[in-house]
Amino acid sequence: MLLALALALLAPVQADAVPDPLAPAKAGRIRCIDPDRGARTCGTIVRYTLRGDGAFDALVTGVVNRDPLIVIEYSTFGQVRDGAVCSRIRPADFNAGKLTSSGTALSPALETSTRLKLMEALQPLAGHERCYRDSGAGEVAVNVTIDGLLRPEMSQTAIWVLPEDGYAPGR
Template sequence: MTFLPLLVAALLAQDLPVDPLTPVQYGQVQCFSPDAATKTCNSIARFTPNGDGYTNTATILLSSRPAMTITTTTQVHVRDGAVCGILRNEDVEAAKVKVDGRDLPPEEAMLVVAVVSDVVNDYVGQEVCTTYVAADSGLTAKATIQGSPQPELDQPMIWVSPSEGYTVAP
């Protein structure tokens, strides 16, 4: 008779969503819009576990010439197989900006951050969740905002080890 509860628990566990951030346990990071030939990504997301979920440090390519990146840090958590977080103004305002790998002086960085803030203003305070769906050569990251699918934000993604040498670059 004790076998039946174990069987039911095992069957129910099959329907539970898998933790989409399991590769973080093995030191991997997310590379979005990867180019395997040049080992470049349009953005890289690193997740660090913390007491409330994860700290997501994302470096995003803003422009190709010059190569300009912005790095933001946000709090995220896993819920129902998705990585979810709320973009806050303070997360954008604290962003770091680099041009060709060098930090921009604070006064110039503030100008870039102000432009980025205007662009993402509609998303501030909104919950953004991302799920990962198997695709031909990796995964497709599919975003929702406040539960509404945003197919224009879908992008290819692969997990990579930092030792593989992928960088955010054009």
């Protein structure tokens, strides 16, 4: 699960004839990864801030533990290239992230153990570039590459939702 969150990072890529993968973000939508439409929850929610040169900043909120439900919120950045959304997996982004449970800060002991597990899960991917490429519109399979190599086992489902749709991290 921690690795899935790490992989839920983000990454756009853009070329002249390739559709803009962050067009929904430009229209005010947020990306919901691993959605449960009935419960209005996402494994990870990504809010993009576009910089206009193909680069973006992102605020990522995702589930790192299900019982108890622990959520991390962290900031990262990346670039759109060749129709894919790409970012480097930086443990420092996660390490600086805010961990909460039901909106409340974790106890020092739980925060330390959770952060340690998260850093261990991220280690194999640290420093590698991860790119997302949507396979269509609506609820879509998202193909993931690590350093340019397709990783089918890391594919995810994602939808674009409006902030007022009420989606929150969960599952």
